[in-house]
Amino acid sequence: MxxxxxxxxxxxxxxxxxxxxxxxxxxxxxxxxxxxxxxxTLEGAGTEGDGENWEVTLELENEQYAQTIAESDDEWERExxxxxxxxxxxxxxxxxxxxxTNNAVFLNEMIYVGTAFITxxxxxxxxxxxxxxxxxxxxxxxxxxxxxxxxxxxxxFITVILFAAVMLVTVTAVQYLxxxxxxxxxxxSTPVVEYGMGGVIxxxxxxxxxxxxxxxxxxxxxxxxxxxxxxxxFKSQTLAVGIGIxxxxxxxxxxxxxxxxxxxxxxxxxxxxxxxxxxxxxxDEFIPGVGLGFSxxxxxxxxxxxxxxxxxxxxxxxxx
Amino acid sequence: xxxxxxxxxxxxxxxxxxxxxxxxxSFDMKKGEILGxxxxxxxxxxxxxxxxxxxxxxxxGSVTINGRDLDExxxxxxxxxxxxxxxxxxxxxxxxxxxxxxxxxxxxxxVTEERISEVVSLVKLEDAIKDKxxxxxxxxxxxxxVAQAILHRPSLLILDEPTNGLxxxxxxxxxxxxxxxxxxxxxxxxxSHLLSEMQLMCDRVVIMEKGKVIDISDLSSLNAYGDKDQVxxxxxxxxxxxxxxxxxxxxxxxxxxxxxxxxxxLLLDMGRDRIPELNRVLVKAGIDVFGIxxxxxxxxxxxxxxxxxxxxxxAN
Numbered sequence: 237m238x239x240x241x242x243x244x245x246x247x248x249x250x251x252x253x254x255x256x257x258x259x260x261x262x263x264x265x266x267x268x269x270x271x272x273x274x275x276x277t278l279e280g281a282g283t284e285g286d287g288e289n290w291e292v293t294l295e296l297e298n299e300q301y302a303q304t305i306a307e308s309d310d311e312w313e314r315e316x317x318x319x320x321x322x323x324x325x326x327x328x329x330x331x332x333x334x335x336x337t338n339n340a341v342f343l344n345e346m347i348y349v350g351t352a353f354i355t356x357x358x359x360x361x362x363x364x365x366x367x368x369x370x371x372x373x374x375x376x377x378x379x380x381x382x383x384x385x386x387x388x389x390x391x392x393f394i395t396v397i398l399f400a401a402v403m404l405v406t407v408t409a410v411q412y413l414x415x416x417x418x419x420x421x422x423x424x425s426t427p428v429v430e431y432g433m434g435g436v437i438x439x440x441x442x443x444x445x446x447x448x449x450x451x452x453x454x455x456x457x458x459x460x461x462x463x464x465x466x467x468x469x470f471k472s473q474t475l476a477v478g479i480g481i482x483x484x485x486x487x488x489x490x491x492x493x494x495x496x497x498x499x500x501x502x503x504x505x506x507x508x509x510x511x512x513x514x515x516x517x518x519x520d521e522f523i524p525g526v527g528l529g530f531s532x533x534x535x536x537x538x539x540x541x542x543x544x545x546x547x548x549x550x551x552x553x554x555x556x
Numbered sequence: 557x558x559x560x561x562x563x564x565x566x567x568x569x570x571x572x573x574x575x576x577x578x579x580x581x582s583f584d585m586k587k588g589e590i591l592g593x594x595x596x597x598x599x600x601x602x603x604x605x606x607x608x609x610x611x612x613x614x615x616x617g618s619v620t621i622n623g624r625d626l627d628e629x630x631x632x633x634x635x636x637x638x639x640x641x642x643x644x645x646x647x648x649x650x651x652x653x654x655x656x657x658x659x660x661x662x663x664x665x666x667v668t669e670e671r672i673s674e675v676v677s678l679v680k681l682e683d684a685i686k687d688k689x690x691x692x693x694x695x696x697x698x699x700x701x702v703a704q705a706i707l708h709r710p711s712l713l714i715l716d717e718p719t720n721g722l723x724x725x726x727x728x729x730x731x732x733x734x735x736x737x738x739x740x741x742x743x744x745x746x747x748s749h750l751l752s753e754m755q756l757m758c759d760r761v762v763i764m765e766k767g768k769v770i771d772i773s774d775l776s777s778l779n780a781y782g783d784k785d786q787v788x789x790x791x792x793x794x795x796x797x798x799x800x801x802x803x804x805x806x807x808x809x810x811x812x813x814x815x816x817x818x819x820x821x822l823l824l825d826m827g828r829d830r831i832p833e834l835n836r837v838l839v840k841a842g843i844d845v846f847g848i849x850x851x852x853x854x855x856x857x858x859x860x861x862x863x864x865x866x867x868x869x870x871a872n
Contacts (some may be wrong), residue, residue, distance in 0.1 A: 239661045239662055240662070250649055250654065372647075372648075373642075373643070373645035374646065374647060376611055376641050376645070377644075377645060380634055380639045381663075382632070382635035382663075382664070384630075552613065554611070554613060555611040555612065556612075
């Protein structure tokens with residue numbers, strides 16, 4: 237079994253593909269840091285009382301927003317101002333300087349830029365790792381070896397997961413490095429605020445970052461499971477990559493329909509709405525009564541079904 | 557346990573619509589034997605091979621490799637097999653050496669560095685083994701295919717259409733390897749639709765048509781000249797003497813004229829031991845003989861008889 241994993245791993249790295257993926261991720265991580273600085277200075281220009289006076293600045297801002305609420309006829313404008321006041325108050329209460337940046341804050345705020353690409357690359361790899369061997373005809377030469385077919389699937393699946401982990405480590409490391417170079421070192425216990433559907437949450441990097449990474453990884457795992465299984469069931473890498481990416485974007489679209497659909501009893505039992513696990517960083521329940529535990533259970537059931545069907549099919553099929 | 561490396565009994569494959577593409581196939585293979593599966597395209601050769609190596613499930617029948625049942629001990633059976641199914645395929649983005657390392661690792665630690673270099677030199681790929689496989693010619697890939705198939709010292713080698721895409725030199729080399737391996741006691745099952753190749757390569761052939769065995773021939777008797785063998789003899793004589801030759805030959809008993817198409821050629825069916833006698837008769841009759849050639853009763857003729865001529869057109 238270890239031999240198979242060893243083989244898959246060495247096959248992977250002998251291709252150009254993973255190097256390209258890693259290269260793109262490094263470029264994106266570096267680019268993120270520069271973009272972040274650009275926006276940071278832009279924002280900083282607006283609020284000149286940087287540094288010691290940030291609390292004063294926020295209070296001044298709030299006064300302006302209060303004036304807007306009093307004067308404006310536009311309901312949307314008033315609502316926006318009200319939200320900003322609440323956010324600023326939360327920042328003041330927590331003692332969090334919104335303009336203070338260090339490597340920990342940068343990493344915490346921008347990690348999801350890189351991970352979006354990790355999911356995409358993991359889906360591509362998961363869809364192609366079995367079907368490309370079928371297309372190239374090497375699968376038959378695997379099947380005539382003294383192993384059970386499911387063992388090849390396990391080895392390939394673990395390879396995808398390991399590669400996703402390598403990508404995640406790369407992005408985290410490069411972003412942390414860039415953060416250190418451009419914003420200086422800071423403590424992981426730096427307080428930060430997270431904005432979610434349920435309002436503003438005050439926390440620290442050390443507390444929220446592991447949650448983000450953990451939930452992201454589980455979420456990505458589910459995308460990998462689906463595209464991996466589909467590529468096996470449909471024997472086509474194009475279809476699998478397509479469906480994987482469709483689900484990637486489809487979950488966002490579906491969430492737009494959530495208010496319409498969430499009253500149906502079956503809605504919580506469909507896997508798609510659960511595939512934004514990261515939102516549990518800031519929300520306890522994505523619809524009333526549906527929390528993280530429920531989401532994980534639903535996803536686990538679907539994952540078992542997908543992988544079970546794919547493995548059963550793979551075990552039995554005739555290779556022509 | 558018998559001395560057979562492979563026993564196939566009642567092997568059947570039914571596909572959608574109840575069509576039997578392999579129908580009750582049975583044959584045995586002795587240790588160290590090179591056995592050919594011969595038949596026109598669509599006869600079920602590839603399906604048979606895929607069922608034996610476990611790429612396809614069988615509908616019925618049993619396969620025993622080295623005394624082990626394929627259904628019960630599939631992994632143990634496959635450990636004894638080296639296979640090339642159709643064209644050998646590789647990870648082309650890796651070197652030949654790295655490919656062999658991969659396959660070797662799957663043999664459970666029995667393949668050492670020394671074994672890899674031994675096999676590489678056997679297939680004469682020493683100069684190219686560090687190059688990526690995508691740079692290899694078809695003949696080199698075929699040789700690398702042989703290398704990966706014999707790497708783990710299997711007792712049974714299974715090659716499906718191994719001569720596909722090979723030039724005559726490559727075919728000849730492959731044939732030589734197989735003969736060397738057979739001398740080491742490795743048995744080979746090889747499928748092909750190329751009659752002449754099978755005749756040169758194999759000890760015995762199983763002739764298949766429409767999923768069934770129609771004949772199992774021992775080629776050693778076809779290839780070697782036994783003195784008592786019936787052979788086809790062609791005589792070429794001086795132009796215009798064909799009729800005279802035919803008359804002269806008619807005095808010989810147990811010699812029949814098979815054909816007499818041109819005026820200077822005659823084809824006879826007769827015992828090989830009668831050729832000197834034939835020669836004397838012709839000379840005595842004053843006929844100018846340019847050549848007497850004994851043609852072996854070739855596999856092709858047998859194949860054509862068995863498959864009633866029709867199959868040959870498909871095969872070529």
